[in-house]
Amino acid sequence: MSTANDKNFEAEASVAPKVDTLGLVRKAKAGDLDALQQLYVKYVNRVLSFVYRMVGSKSEAEDIVQDTFVSAYQKMSELKEDAKFQSWLFTIARNNVYQTYRTRGVAMVSLDHPAKADERPVAERVAAKSKTPEAAYLSDELDHVIQSALSLLNDKQREVFVLSALKKLSYEQVAEIVGRSVGAVKMDIHRARLVVRERIKNYLRRE
Amino acid sequence: MDCVECQENLSAHIENELPESIQEQVSRHLHACRRCDAEYQSLTTADQLVSDHFMIEASPVLWTRIEAEIRASATDRVAATIPAKPTPYGRRLSEIFGRFSWRAWAGAAASLGLALGLTFFVQQQRENHRLDQAIQSYIMERDKVEQNHLQADQGQDLANTDEYAENPFVIEDRHKMENPFKL
The missing domain is CATH 1.20.5 (Single alpha-helices involved in coiled-coils or other helix-helix interfaces)
Known part of the structure; x- marks a missing residue:
């Protein structure tokens, strides 16, 4: 599975402060596609992870993320506060996720037939990530455990938990994205954490 | 603080949401109790696993797909703004209207x-x-x-008046009649 490792997070964290996000948003508003690409590089993994954890299929998640960035570029003029670009982007992604739910009738893919995050053959993925087969297997299994834990949550709990689990999103930003109060969001995140922790704790005990 | 109380507060302790005094009591209990500490370690490990495996990376071709769709939709929009080529009849009309x-x-x-x-x-x-x-x-x-x-x-009315001018009950020679009761 193509999980982002710590090195990627560190790289993103070290690059992020240097990027003038506001400047990029202003340029993208003026139609600068290069600026949008830089914003894409900065946010795509977080948006993709959110969408993937909500729909359970990477190929479907990438389609949704594609629609999200295309919509964002076309509706840039509707963004009133440039500083809130990240929340606005997640709101578009969230709307697209719920649109997908409505189209297919169920929220997440069945746990009986869980979608893999990466549909490529295992050998190819292992080669691509330079991981040992054991590491790839463990990664896939952990991903399945996380996904099965998320499937125990209702839609509201899942979305706030997933958003809060992404780095750099505060309770206030999560509340803004989902259009709920900070108190209600905190409560749902707490309940969701209990469920997910319990599920993973049981998995670790079995191991 | 006993084990039950500690475990009730464990999640809130991890999230640093407890008042400072209770936060310290939980910490002290965790140092003293191996069972609760094991529970704490499993929860924090679970959090760490979620954190480490939560993010996924986008395929390298995703941006190419996005860029292609944006450029295609921009081309469509430009094409929509270009007026359709006039037909010969339409061109003739345009010429006539264009003269004045x-x-x-x-x-x-x-x-x-x-x-x-x-x-x-x-x-x-x-x-x-x-x-x-x-x-x-x-x-x-x-x-x-x-x-x-x-x-x-x-x-007609005058004629009718003439017709009924004579009294039918008047006997002209009434005086000439003999009294029928006279003996």
Whole structure:
């Protein structure tokens, strides 16, 4: 599975402060596609992870993320506060996720037939990530455990938990994205954490 | 703090959401109790696993797909703004309309409208006049017929008066009659 490792997070964290996000948003508003690409590089993994954890299929998640960035570029003029670009982007992604739910009738893919995050053959993925087969297997299994834990949550709990689990999103930003109060969001995140922790704790005990 | 109380507060302790005094009590209990500490370690490990495996990376081709769709939709929008190529008939019309300024076309349209309005008004006036004449002649004819009927009725009434002028109960030579009761 193509999980982002710590090195990627560190790289993103070290690059992020240097990027003038506001400047990029202003340029993208003026139609600068290069600026949008830089914003894409900065946010795509977080948006993709959110969408993937909500729909359970990477190929479907990438389609949704594609629609999200295309919509964002076309509706840039509707963004009133440039500083809130990240929340606005997640709101578009969230709307697209719920649109997908409505189209297919169920929220997440069945746990009986869980979608893999990466549909490529295992050998190819292992080669691509330079991981040992054991590491790839463990990664896939952990991903399945996380996904099965998320499937125990209702839609509201899942979305706030997933958003809060992404780095750099505060309770206030999560509340803004989902259009709920900070108190209600905190409560749902707490309940969701209990469920997910319990599920993973049981998995670790079995191991 | 006992084990039950500690485990109840464990999640809140991890999230650093407890008041400072309770946060310290939980910490002290965790140092002293191996069972609760094991529970704490499993929860924090679970959090760490979620954190480490939560993010996924986008395929390298995703941006290419996004860029291609944006460029395609931009091309579609530009194509939609270009006017359609005029047909020969449309071109001919365009040439005719292009010979004169819009003021000339507006003046011609106003003149045409005025002429049509005047024609309509005159036609209406004529029609009204014809209707007035017809109504007038009808009224005159009707009055004449009524007059004739009235005269005829009056002659009949006089004739009837003459007919009933004589009293049918009057006996002209009443005095000449003999008294039937006279003995």
